[in-house]
Amino acid sequence: MSAYVVMLRERVADPAELAVCASSARAARAGHGVTPVVGHGAIETLESTPFEGVLIHRFPSVEGTRAWHQSPAHQAALPHSQAGADYRVLIVEGVDDTQGP
Numbered sequence: 483m484s485a486y487v488v489m490l491r492e493r494v495a496d497p498a499e500l501a502v503c504a505s506s507a508r509a510a511r512a513g514h515g516v517t518p519v520v521g522h523g524a525i526e527t528l529e530s531t532p533f534e535g536v537l538i539h540r541f542p543s544v545e546g547t548r549a550w551h552q553s554p555a556h557q558a559a560l561p562h563s564q565a566g567a568d569y570r571v572l573i574v575e576g577v578d579d580t581q582g583p
Contacts, residue, residue: 484496484576486519487551488505491535499566503559507534510555515542534567540576 494500520538527533541547550556563569 483543483578485541486543486574486576487537487539487547487548488570488572488574489537490570490572491522491537492531492533492570494534496566500564501550501566503562504506504565506555506559506562510559511539512552512555514548514550514556516540516550544573544575560572571578 517540518537520536522537525533525536528533531538541550
């Protein structure tokens with residue numbers, strides 16, 4: 483069953499650190515079957531506190547999301563992401579559409 487990593491950016495603290503993270507993000511996704519779904523597009527907040535940015539990536543499985551998150555490439559980029567912005571990062575299990583209604 484597919485799974486999604488949802489990254490909600492609340493506030494940018496250091497744009498230079500975010501740039502370092504962004505430059506290594508593609509390499510960190512390589513080999514993990516990642517499909518970018520949302521990449522900081524326009525946001526219309528309907529309820530609650532607005533976010534500055536949203537990223538959503540689809541993975542083949544929850545285990546795949548964990549493997550990506552724990553990979554050396556992602557772990558090397560993570561300190562730059564954490565220094566660059568305040569994020570909430572979630573793994574969300576997808577819907578199994580093979581079950582029918």
